Amino acid sequence: MKVVACYNIKGGVGKTATAVNLAFVAAREGARVLVVDLDPQGAATFYFRVKPKVKGGGKGLVSGKRDLDDLIKATDHDRLDLVPADFSFRNLDLMLDAEKKSKKRLAKLLKPLAADYDYVVLDCPPSVSLVSEAVFHAADALVVPLIPTTLSLRTYQQLGRFRDEEKLAGLRLMPFFSMVDRRKTMHREIVDSFPDAHAEALPVSVPYSSIVERMGTERAPLASFAPKSPAAAAYQMLWAEISRRLG
Amino acid sequence: MPSPTSEQRLSAAAAEARERPAVVTPLAAIADSVRGTLAADPEEVSSRRLRLLDTLDRRLTLRGYRLEVEPVADGSHEHWRLVSGNGRVRATADVPVPTPRLVDDLPDGRLYRALESLVGIRGLIPTPWITLVEHRAALRDADRKIRCRLSALSASSDGTGDRCSAVRVDALKGYEADGDRIAERIFRHYGWSPAAPDPVAMLAHSLRPKPSGTAYPSATDPQAPAGAALRPVLQALLDTVEHRAAGVIADIDCEELHELRVAVRRSRSILTLLRSGSPEPELDRTRAFLGWLGKVSGPTRDLDVHILDWRAHRRRAADRAVDLEPLGRYLEAERDKAHAKLVDAFRSRRFQDGVRRWRRALDAGDQAWSTTDRERLPIGKLAGRRIRKLYGRVVEEGSAITAASPAEALHALRKTVKKLRYVLEIVRDAYPSKPTTAVLATLKELQQDLGEVQDTAVQAEALRRFGVKMGRTGAAGPATLMAIGALAEDLEIRRAVARARFDAVFVPVAKRRFGDRLRRLTRSKAGDGK
Numbered sequence: 001m002k003v004v005a006c007y008n009i010k011g012g013v014g015k016t017a018t019a020v021n022l023a024f025v026a027a028r029e030g031a032r033v034l035v036v037d038l039d040p041q042g043a044a045t046f047y048f049r050v051k052p053k054v055k056g057g058g059k060g061l062v063s064g065k066r067d068l069d070d071l072i073k074a075t076d077h078d079r080l081d082l083v084p085a086d087f088s089f090r091n092l093d094l095m096l097d098a099e100k101k102s103k104k105r106l107a108k109l110l111k112p113l114a115a116d117y118d119y120v121v122l123d124c125p126p127s128v129s130l131v132s133e134a135v136f137h138a139a140d141a142l143v144v145p146l147i148p149t150t151l152s153l154r155t156y157q158q159l160g161r162f163r164d165e166e167k168l169a170g171l172r173l174m175p176f177f178s179m180v181d182r183r184k185t186m187h188r189e190i191v192d193s194f195p196d197a198h199a200e201a202l203p204v205s206v207p208y209s210s211i212v213e214r215m216g217t218e219r220a221p222l223a224s225f226a227p228k229s230p231a232a233a234a235y236q237m238l239w240a241e242i243s244r245r246l247g
Numbered sequence: 248m249p250s251p252t253s254e255q256r257l258s259a260a261a262a263e264a265r266e267r268p269a270v271v272t273p274l275a276a277i278a279d280s281v282r283g284t285l286a287a288d289p290e291e292v293s294s295r296r297l298r299l300l301d302t303l304d305r306r307l308t309l310r311g312y313r314l315e316v317e318p319v320a321d322g323s324h325e326h327w328r329l330v331s332g333n334g335r336v337r338a339t340a341d342v343p344v345p346t347p348r349l350v351d352d353l354p355d356g357r358l359y360r361a362l363e364s365l366v367g368i369r370g371l372i373p374t375p376w377i378t379l380v381e382h383r384a385a386l387r388d389a390d391r392k393i394r395c396r397l398s399a400l401s402a403s404s405d406g407t408g409d410r411c412s413a414v415r416v417d418a419l420k421g422y423e424a425d426g427d428r429i430a431e432r433i434f435r436h437y438g439w440s441p442a443a444p445d446p447v448a449m450l451a452h453s454l455r456p457k458p459s460g461t462a463y464p465s466a467t468d469p470q471a472p473a474g475a476a477l478r479p480v481l482q483a484l485l486d487t488v489e490h491r492a493a494g495v496i497a498d499i500d501c502e503e504l505h506e507l508r509v510a511v512r513r514s515r516s517i518l519t520l521l522r523s524g525s526p527e528p529e530l531d532r533t534r535a536f537l538g539w540l541g542k543v544s545g546p547t548r549d550l551d552v553h554i555l556d557w558r559a560h561r562r563r564a565a566d567r568a569v570d571l572e573p574l575g576r577y578l579e580a581e582r583d584k585a586h587a588k589l590v591d592a593f594r595s596r597r598f599q600d601g602v603r604r605w606r607r608a609l610d611a612g613d614q615a616w617s618t619t620d621r622e623r624l625p626i627g628k629l630a631g632r633r634i635r636k637l638y639g640r641v642v643e644e645g646s647a648i649t650a651a652s653p654a655e656a657l658h659a660l661r662k663t664v665k666k667l668r669y670v671l672e673i674v675r676d677a678y679p680s681k682p683t684t685a686v687l688a689t690l691k692e693l694q695q696d697l698g699e700v701q702d703t704a705v706q707a708e709a710l711r712r713f714g715v716k717m718g719r720t721g722a723a724g725p726a727t728l729m730a731i732g733a734l735a736e737d738l739e740i741r742r743a744v745a746r747a748r749f750d751a752v753f754v755p756v757a758k759r760r761f762g763d764r765l766r767r768l769t770r771s772k773a774g775d776g777k
Contacts, residue, residue: 074419
């Protein structure tokens with residue numbers, strides 16, 4: 001079982017769309033996939049039409065009183081399940097802090113699912129917090145959506161430094177550009193020059209497209225209602241590269 | 248009461264399915280009557296044609312797998328899919344038409360590797376084409392989230408007209424309560440059980456009945472008189488001979504012949520056990536008949552083994568595979584000749600008469616099988632005596648073997664071990680299961696090692712003979728002859744490894760503890776072999 005976290009310190013960069021669409025592509029290709037919605041806003045949960053409620057709330061989950069398996073809901077898509085978000089996840093940091101070995105807590109919770117899933121996709125809240133650190137310890141790879149702007153690149157550098165400080169050398173960073181508008185000079189320049197300094201960059205960009213926003217009205221992954229859209233094709237290629245790197 | 252096996256469940260379900268109407272109530276009508284507060288999607292219908300592949304002894308089915316074959320539109324390929332019991336696709340491959348009968352002929356890949364361990368050398372036999380029609384509907388809540396799925400499946404066989412149907416409820420993880428409620432309503436209103444097996448599996452079960460006869464029957468009551476106890480065992484073995492002979496004639500799977508020969512050897516072993524001092528014209532005639540069967544089937548079996556070995560070697564030494572092709576063709580041609588002779592033998596009056604006469608003797612009733620002292624002895628006692636005697640011989644012959652012993656000494660020991668194992672297996676179910684299984688496993692390991700020593704030597708010798716013959720007739724060029732030489736060398740290495748292993752597998756058999764265990768077993772209350 002490989003754990004892929006969709007993460008960025010910054011919000012509004014397309015983390016949830018990435019998590020939902022990559023998970024859907026992986027499941028459609030035959031893998032058994034679990035999405036864990038760690039963001040209290042519950043956008044991934046909303047996309048899958050599941051109620052944003054977890055029995056026992058975040059506390060029950062973090063304390064280990066409830067097995068993660070008991071919280072799983074099947075989505076409408078074959079081989080694709082979800083641990084929904086709960087509003088109490090806004091306090092996940094505090095709940096984790098109250099536990100021993102808090103950074104390793106998430107990895108421990110996921111471990112019993114290894115036989116049931118090929119991939120776990122974590123949809124993470126923005127920010128650097130104890131939740132993020134727990135995610136870093138649990139994940140094999142961080143898929144980092146970046147908007148091609150200077151600020152976005154700065155947060156990526158911060159993330160790299162944080163990984164080094166935490167001595168998480170095994171954690172692979174996989175940045176890629178999302179919401180790319182190639183009509184904008186700055187977007188073109190950043191997208192073209194970024195890989196020169198970052199060999200780890202994924203060679204696929206997801207274009208800015210209103211069709212991605214339609215996920216909110218369709219409440220479904222992109223490829224299920226617009227399979228031929230350029231954005232759906234980009235997520236497909238993105239997953240091909242990520243799964244290849246994960247081996 | 249023990250819970251029914253999947254085999255029994257399938258049989259019961261297939262019988263129940265035969266009682267049901269072929270056409271089920273439209274799924275939309277079922278959904279409407281059971282959905283409660285949920286909303287039903289419009290019904291979707293799809294159909295596909297497939298057939299299933301399995302070995303004659305249904306290895307895949309018995310291990311919970313299904314190998315589905317679907318035609319590809321242009322007819323040049325078939326799509327093969329190995330599905331495990333939980334519905335997960337283990338491996339797939341597009342296989343060119345005509346598709347191979349042996350797994351060994353599949354291209355290397357995930358499907359080959361998965362099937363190789365499950366099927367081994369057995370041939371894959373297709374069912375007739377099956378048409379599977381599936382009606383599906385999803386039940387959704389107010390948020391349009393699917394809470395459970397309904398499907399009505401109907402599988403029908405092209406050739407036979409057989410049909411199996413089922414209505415199923417797929418409960419979704421996290422929404423099991425909805426699934427259970429809907430399943431209960433469907434069962435109450437329509438009688439479709441949520442536990443009904445998959446219709447394709449049910450249909451395959453009725454299309455491919457369990458093979459008749461077994462190569463490994465055993466007496467069960469140690470106190471029963473030997474003649475009466477062994478008569479049904481011999482009858483089961485004769486069933487095996489008859490059914491496998493038909494399989495050998497059809498030439499579907501080389502293991503058919505192997506199982507026939509095992510049944511013949513076991514029958515001979517029983518007749519030896521029952522042999523009395525006085526003349527027994529009927530049994531002597533049968534002994535001669537079984538001896539003849541063993542003899543006429545030997546050449547084909549030997550060539551089958553050569554071909555299997557050639558196939559394995561060809562896969563191992565891929566760089567020499569081309570050079571070995573002429574040898575394969577030669578072996579296949581020789582095997583075809585031997586097989587044709589064997590078919591003639593199985594169709595001959597001698598075979599028909601032999602089987603008929605033997606069957607008549609076995610059907611004569613228990614009284615006819617209690618005329619000699621040995622036939623009247625309890626089977627546990629008679630077999631126990633023979634087992635202890637044979638074990639003594641195994642220890643004596645094995646202990647005399649040194650590094651300098653000729654191959655004949657090991658061959659003689661192999662025959663004695665084989666006899667011992669056969670007698671023990673004939674009464675296996677009459678003895679306590681756990682120690683008997685352990686003893687048999689230890690003996691089997693010794694027998695396999697001795698078999699490897701002997702068979703590899705015989706095969707290497709035969710290969711050299713084939714090489715000379717092929718060289719003389721121009722069927723093999725220098726590259727092929729060298730490849731044959733390398734193959735023979737490979738066999739010699741295997742022989743040397745097996746020979747070096749002899750001590751390691753003989754010591755556990757010769758140990759006092761093993762002997763004591765065997766004696767305790769054959770003198771136990773169950774064995775009653777005082």
